[in-house]
Amino acid sequence: MIIRAGYDIAFDSYQEVPMVVLLSVHPSRQQDLRSEHKIEVSPRVVTRDGLDPFGNTWSRFVAPAGRIEIRNDFLIEDSGQPDESAPAAQQWDVNNLPDEVLPFLYGSRYCDTQRLTNLAWSLFGPIAGGWQRVQAICDYVHQRIQFGYHHARSDRTASEGHEERVGVCRDFAHLAVALCRCINIPARYCTGYLGDIGVPKDPAPMDFSAWFEVFLGGRWFTFDARHNVPRIGRIVIARGRDAADVAISTQFGSAALARFNVVTEEVKGGLSQAA
Numbered sequence: 001m002i003i004r005a006g007y008d009i010a011f012d013s014y015q016e017v018p019m020v021v022l023l024s025v026h027p028s029r030q031q032d033l034r035s036e037h038k039i040e041v042s043p044r045v046v047t048r049d050g051l052d053p054f055g056n057t058w059s060r061f062v063a064p065a066g067r068i069e070i071r072n073d074f075l076i077e078d079s080g081q082p083d084e085s086a087p088a089a090q091q092w093d094v095n096n097l098p099d100e101v102l103p104f105l106y107g108s109r110y111c112d113t114q115r116l117t118n119l120a121w122s123l124f125g126p127i128a129g130g131w132q133r134v135q136a137i138c139d140y141v142h143q144r145i146q147f148g149y150h151h152a153r154s155d156r157t158a159s160e161g162h163e164e165r166v167g168v169c170r171d172f173a174h175l176a177v178a179l180c181r182c183i184n185i186p187a188r189y190c191t192g193y194l195g196d197i198g199v200p201k202d203p204a205p206m207d208f209s210a211w212f213e214v215f216l217g218g219r220w221f222t223f224d225a226r227h228n229v230p231r232i233g234r235i236v237i238a239r240g241r242d243a244a245d246v247a248i249s250t251q252f253g254s255a256a257l258a259r260f261n262v263v264t265e266e267v268k269g270g271l272s273q274a275a
Contacts, residue, residue: 001077001080001197001266002034002266003075003076003078003193003195003197003264003267004073004074004075004266005073005076005193005235005263005264006071006072006073006262006263007070007072007261007262007263008069008070009023009069009070009071009249009257009260010067010068010257010260011063011067011068011070011249011251011255011256012066012255012256012258013063013064013068013251013253013255013256014065014254015065015254016062016063016065016253017251017254017255018060018061018062018063018251018252019061019062019063019249019252019255020058020059020250020252021039021059021248022056022058022191022237022238022246022247022248022249023039023059023072023237023248023249024057024059024237025037025057025076025236026056026057026236026239027055027057029076032078033074033076034075034077035075037072037074037076038074039070039071040070040071040072041061041068041069041070042068042069043068045061045063045064045068046061047059047060047061048060048061052238052245054238054239054240054246056237056238056239056240063251067258068255069259073263075267076235078232078235080232081232082198082230082232083221083223083224083231084222084230085230086216086217086221087129087132088217089131089216090131090217091129091130091184091185091216092215092216092218097215102186103241104181104186104187104188104241105181105184105186106181107181108244108245109157110157110158110170110243110244111157111158111177111181111189111241112157112159112178113158113178116158116159116162116178116179116182117182120137120182121182123140124140124179124183130185130216130217131221133180133185134185134214134221134223135223137180138176138228140179141176141179142172142225142226142228144175145161145162145166145171145172145175145225146165146166146167147166147167147168147169147172147226148166151167151171152168156171156174157174158171158174158178159178161174162175168210169209169211170189170243172210172224172226173189173190173225173226174189174242175225176223177212177242180212180214185216186214186215187213187215188213188239189210189239189240189242189243189245190210190211190213190222190236190238190239190246191208191209191210191236191238191246192209192211192234192235192236192237192238193208193233193234193235193262193264194209194211194231194233194264195265195266196265197232197233198231198233199231205261205262206261206262206263206264207260208237208262209234210226211224211226211234212225213239222234233266
C-alpha cells in the first residue's frame with residue numbers, strides 16, 4: 001500500500017522566534033519512503049536537523065517576523081496490515097526490563113501516575129496476562145472518555161482527563177499510558193499520521209493522531225485507546241514520555257497558528273498512479 005501524507009502549516013509572529021518542530025517521519029520508517037521527504041519552509045531560513053533525546057528527528061530554525069509557512073508532501077509504503085495483535089505477550093518483571101525502557105515506567109508531565117495508582121491496581125491488578133491487562137485499560141479509557149475536538153485542552157493531565165471524561169486523542173493516550181505505568185507496564189506516547197484507511201471517512205478535518213505503545217514480551221506493541229480497534233496505515237513521527245516530549249512545534253516566543261492542514265490518504269493504484 002502507498003500512502004500520501006503531508007501538511008501545510010503557518011504561523012504569524014511579530015518578531016523573530018526560534019522554533020523546534022517535530023514534523024519528519026520517524027527514523028524507523030524512513031526506509032519506507034517512496035518519494036522525497038523534505039520540509040519546505042517559506043520564507044527560506046537556515047534549518048538544522050538532528051535527533052532529540054528520544055531518537056526523533058527535529059528541525060530547528062528562527063522564524064522571521066511575519067508569516068512562516070511549513071510544508072511537506074510525500075509518499076510512503078505501508079504493509080496495509082492492521083496493528084499487530086499478540087494475546088500471548090506477557091508483562092515482564094520490573095527487574096528484568098532493559099535499562100532504556102525504565103523511563104517509560106515513571107510519571108511525567110501529563111501522565112500523573114501518583115494520582116491514578118490506587119485506581120489502576122484496583123481495576124487491572126487482578127487481570128492475568130500482560131496483553132489482557134493493556135486491552136482492559138484500552139476498553140476502560142475508550143468507554144470513560146468522550147471524544148470531541150471542542151474538548152481539546154493543551155494542559156489536561158491524565159488524571160484530569162479521567163475526572164472530566166472528555167478529550168481528544170492525546171487525552172485517551174495519556175490516560176492509557178498512565179494506567180499502564182501504574183501497574184508496571186512500560187508505555188510510551190506516540191504521535192503521527194493515521195488516515196481513514198479501511199474505516200468510514202471522518203468528516204472532520206484531518207489532524208495528526210496520538211496513540212501509545214507498550215513493552216510486552218521483550219518488544220513494543222501498538223495500542224489505541226481512542227479507536228480501540230486495530231487500524232491500518234499508522235506513520236509514526238515521534239515517541240516520548242507524553243505529549244510534552246513530542247510537540248509538533250515549540251516556539252520560544254510568541255507565534256500564533258495561522259493555518260493547519262494535514263493529509264493522510266491511500267494512493268489508489270500505488271506508485272504508478274502517484275507518479
